[in-house]
Amino acid sequence: MVTNCSFKTTCSKSGGCVIKFGSRISPPACFKACDLLARVEHLEQERAEAIQVLRRVCERLGDNDWPDNLHLVDILSKHLEDHHA
Numbered sequence: 001m002v003t004n005c006s007f008k009t010t011c012s013k014s015g016g017c018v019i020k021f022g023s024r025i026s027p028p029a030c031f032k033a034c035d036l037l038a039r040v041e042h043l044e045q046e047r048a049e050a051i052q053v054l055r056r057v058c059e060r061l062g063d064n065d066w067p068d069n070l071h072l073v074d075i076l077s078k079h080l081e082d083h084h085a
Helices: 027-061 072-079
Strands: 002-005 009-012 016-018
Touching: 027 072
Parallel strands: none
Antiparallel strands: 002 009, 009 016
């Protein structure tokens, strides 16, 4: 069985895992790495969706003077909550 993870990582039960930068790890760790990479991808997508919603809400109720990589708590407290305190 071969499992292809995003980030161009290929895992197999017999051959280990090849991550895009070329290292090989054993199968048990390989599947953990693939799970971790899939989780990271999911969290990045979830954050991108949250940023889109926060941009709309801040446009109406706060300000949009913040970078997309700002910590979510800072966005909420400094660019939304402060406008309603």
